[in-house]
Amino acid sequence: MSDLYEVSVTVNGTVYQRSVEPRLLLSDFLRHELGLTGTHVGCEHGVCGACTVLFDGEPVRSCLMFAVQANGHQVSTVEGLGTMEELHPLQQAFWEAHAVQCGFCTPGVLMTLLPFLEENPTPSEEEIREAISGNLCRCTGYQHIVDAVLLAAEKMPSQGDC
Amino acid sequence: MKPAPFDYYAPDTIHEALAHLARHGYDAKPLAGGQSLVPVMNFRLAQPSVLVDLNNVSELFFIRPDGDAGLRIGAMTRQAQVEHDALVAERAPLLQDAMPKVAFPQVRSRGTYGGSIAHADPSAELPAVSVALNGRFRLRSQSGERWVPAEEFFVALFTTALEPDELLVEIALPAMPPRSGWSFMEVSRRHHDFAMAGVAAVVALDGKDLCQQARLVFFSVGDGPMYARQAEETLVGQAPTPEAIRAAAEMAATADIDPGSDIHASAEFRRHLARVLAGRALEEAFGRASDANNK
Numbered sequence: 001m002s003d004l005y006e007v008s009v010t011v012n013g014t015v016y017q018r019s020v021e022p023r024l025l026l027s028d029f030l031r032h033e034l035g036l037t038g039t040h041v042g043c044e045h046g047v048c049g050a051c052t053v054l055f056d057g058e059p060v061r062s063c064l065m066f067a068v069q070a071n072g073h074q075v076s077t078v079e080g081l082g083t084m085e086e087l088h089p090l091q092q093a094f095w096e097a098h099a100v101q102c103g104f105c106t107p108g109v110l111m112t113l114l115p116f117l118e119e120n121p122t123p124s125e126e127e128i129r130e131a132i133s134g135n136l137c138r139c140t141g142y143q144h145i146v147d148a149v150l151l152a153a154e155k156m157p158s159q160g161d162c
Numbered sequence: 163m164k165p166a167p168f169d170y171y172a173p174d175t176i177h178e179a180l181a182h183l184a185r186h187g188y189d190a191k192p193l194a195g196g197q198s199l200v201p202v203m204n205f206r207l208a209q210p211s212v213l214v215d216l217n218n219v220s221e222l223f224f225i226r227p228d229g230d231a232g233l234r235i236g237a238m239t240r241q242a243q244v245e246h247d248a249l250v251a252e253r254a255p256l257l258q259d260a261m262p263k264v265a266f267p268q269v270r271s272r273g274t275y276g277g278s279i280a281h282a283d284p285s286a287e288l289p290a291v292s293v294a295l296n297g298r299f300r301l302r303s304q305s306g307e308r309w310v311p312a313e314e315f316f317v318a319l320f321t322t323a324l325e326p327d328e329l330l331v332e333i334a335l336p337a338m339p340p341r342s343g344w345s346f347m348e349v350s351r352r353h354h355d356f357a358m359a360g361v362a363a364v365v366a367l368d369g370k371d372l373c374q375q376a377r378l379v380f381f382s383v384g385d386g387p388m389y390a391r392q393a394e395e396t397l398v399g400q401a402p403t404p405e406a407i408r409a410a411a412e413m414a415a416t417a418d419i420d421p422g423s424d425i426h427a428s429a430e431f432r433r434h435l436a437r438v439l440a441g442r443a444l445e446e447a448f449g450r451a452s453d454a455n456n457k
Contacts, residue, residue, distance in 0.1 A: 003169075005170065021167065022167075022168060022169070022170035022213070023164065023165040023166070023167055023168060023203075025164070025165075025200075025204075028164075044201075044204050045201035045204055045205065046197060046200070046201050046269060049266070049268060052268050055271070055272075058242070058271040058272075059267060059268045059271055060268055060271045060272050061197075061268050061269065061272070063200075063204070064196050064197055064200040064201065064269075064272065065196060065200070065272070066170075066196075066200075068170055068172070068215075069172075069196075069215065069217060112267070112268060116267070129353065130262075130353060130354075131267060133266055133267075133352070133353035133354045134265070134266025134267055134268050134269065134354065
């Protein structure tokens, strides 16, 4: 076994300090070390997008990074979005448009769409399909996800409007 | 699906990174964006005993103007940054055109220009674009540095001119030729998936509107980026008429590429795609070149 490394990672605003093996994937760090199981692990080779989190604000595959690489960085996961009582507007739109069936891909889809909608608050259907091209969903056929994003775009005031 | 154990180094400078590579030789792998290396480590197809993480080497992240209308790009520059960079859009529109086709948005957040080049996947876009743009790569080791033309860098399947103690540190893209045009096209079954066939083209016209250059570089149809030299020979000195373009596309698809068959497409289908893409790309590129002429 290789040496352990001390890491300090800020996840959803909370600083976590752990000792990790360098080979520990960021996805497994979030789930097993921190108990944040909202980040799902599908293919573990960068194809399915279920493990997408925000790394310093950018959407990344957490199965293609090592936890040691997150030392000193900011990670946002689906747990940081809304609460059961108060869903994030994007989650609310997913609820209303029935964009969730089995739910396995949903955390990755949400974390992919969050920065996308910030950058592009009024996307076309084509742009939405491009944006979620790196997230596999085997239930919805994507149509309801696209509907939800269009709904969210209506509901979420763009920053310029505030 | 967990990587085998390895020793991990995260140097802050190129100098330190080269020292790690020199010390560990073939046992060490540089870790760039990790979008190709980490999957093969997860599958344990690769089990490097040492990883030299380049993500803290700040001197490898840059996009700078170079000489007369050229570009210098640091090897660790993220693909997403290249995609959205104004200087790239102005000076290397072919590269800008290709970037959204490189994998998925989440992959481009981490993936780097240099990582894609050093990995040398035959279905990757950036190696072909770099050859089409007549790029050069700067390789450094403890014993010195050398510049290798993109055309000579890709040796075989997943194999490059890089020695185990060498690091790709920089990509240089020269200015586009005068009166030139470009085109980038690929066909894949799903958005952003690996292309079944693709092509990057840079053409130039001379003072008499005859073809001076027609660099067609294919990907996913051979062991690496495939520069269609015989197709170019049929075009140079000719007027880029539909007939001449058709002949060049035919030559490219039959003589210049070496596609294989796999689960995604048969060799025959890849040749068909290459022929159609070559024709369309040449037409678009020559169209842009003659528009540039009118300005």
